[in-house]
Amino acid sequence: MTMRIFDVTAAALLVACGVLVLDTPALAGPPTDQRGRLIHRSVDPASGAVIRLYQRTAPDLTLEIEGQDVLFTKRFGVASSEITIVSGRDRIAFVVAPMMLTVSSASTTVRMTPATAQAVRPRLDELIRSSPAYRDGVALLKRVTVGERTPLNLLILPARAFLEGAAGDTSALVAMRQWARSVAARPRVVRVGFQKTPGDCWELYSQEAIEAWMELEDCLRNAPWNGWPWSTNCWGIYDIRAVGAAVWWAKCVSIS
Amino acid sequence: MRAVIVIVQVLIVLVIIAVALPGILAMVPAARDGSTALAIAVGIGVVLFVLLRLVWPPRRT
Numbered sequence: 001m002t003m004r005i006f007d008v009t010a011a012a013l014l015v016a017c018g019v020l021v022l023d024t025p026a027l028a029g030p031p032t033d034q035r036g037r038l039i040h041r042s043v044d045p046a047s048g049a050v051i052r053l054y055q056r057t058a059p060d061l062t063l064e065i066e067g068q069d070v071l072f073t074k075r076f077g078v079a080s081s082e083i084t085i086v087s088g089r090d091r092i093a094f095v096v097a098p099m100m101l102t103v104s105s106a107s108t109t110v111r112m113t114p115a116t117a118q119a120v121r122p123r124l125d126e127l128i129r130s131s132p133a134y135r136d137g138v139a140l141l142k143r144v145t146v147g148e149r150t151p152l153n154l155l156i157l158p159a160r161a162f163l164e165g166a167a168g169d170t171s172a173l174v175a176m177r178q179w180a181r182s183v184a185a186r187p188r189v190v191r192v193g194f195q196k197t198p199g200d201c202w203e204l205y206s207q208e209a210i211e212a213w214m215e216l217e218d219c220l221r222n223a224p225w226n227g228w229p230w231s232t233n234c235w236g237i238y239d240i241r242a243v244g245a246a247v248w249w250a251k252c253v254s255i256s
Numbered sequence: 257m258r259a260v261i262v263i264v265q266v267l268i269v270l271v272i273i274a275v276a277l278p279g280i281l282a283m284v285p286a287a288r289d290g291s292t293a294l295a296i297a298v299g300i301g302v303v304l305f306v307l308l309r310l311v312w313p314p315r316r317t
Contacts, residue, residue, distance in 0.1 A: 213279050242275045243274045
């Protein structure tokens with residue numbers, strides 16, 4: 001009977017090992033490309049769009065919303081802000097730099113500065129109005145529904161207001177005003193943060209684990225006498241820290 | 257009772273892995289990659305679990 005339990009347990013452990021080894025890419029963390037590191041990924045239940053957020057440096061973020069045949073991209077935090085919408089074969093890009101707005105499609109590029117605004121505005125309006133990518137992008141952003149108080153809403157709503165404003169639609173602007181009023185009316189501390197990925201959990205765990213080991217080495221080196229019982233202090237603190245870190249990791253990846 | 261023993265053995269193995277892993281990560285930089293460390297942890301866990309099953313609790317002969 002004992003052997004049977006042992007066999008079953010060993011088989012279960014082997015299966016678990018196999019599953020974990022096959023799943024290691026997920027635990028190793030998301031890949032990094034020119035957009036930076038993937039720090040958030042979710043699927044919007046209302047539109048079915050995939051929302052991704054990449055981080056290149058601390059303030060350099062790229063938001064991507066991928067709907068059916070439409071890809072909306074917005075890059076924040078650099079000297080200029082860029083919005084790109086690709087729908088089928090059509091593409092439109094907005095680059096907002098200090099004192100200059102550049103809108104480009106596959107065939108045309110229009111630049112507008114405060115000095116040229118009056119002359120260029122009709123061409124700009126025409127370019128935006130005639131772009132199927134623009135219409136699809138705005139429609140996609142309208143369909144996406146994220147929580148009012150989530151960081152994603154703070155990224156999506158201004159982009160929607162900007163794009164809709166280009167066509168004279170102010171509904172997103174009104175939504176932004178309402179949101180700002182509702183926040184101001186109820187002052188409180190709002191916890192803002194993106195969900196940690198298993199890769200983040202591992203990175204934080206390994207930092208803590210290595211620090212715990214370094215502390216143990218320092219403690220053993222500085223103990224007045226080497227060996228028992230003086231080193232038990234160091235080991236005791238280390239054990240608590242190491243087990244605590246492991247439990248934190250398990251919680252972080254939602255195993256426990 | 258046997259199920260309790262298995263649970264205790266699994267817990268012991270997990271604690272030993274938790275205590276051993278920081279040392280491995282600090283001494284073997286190549287193991288800091290998540291997948292490698294996981295493979296090492298699982299390997300240690302399986303070996304320890306098998307050893308623990310064999311030696312504890314002692315069997316009456």
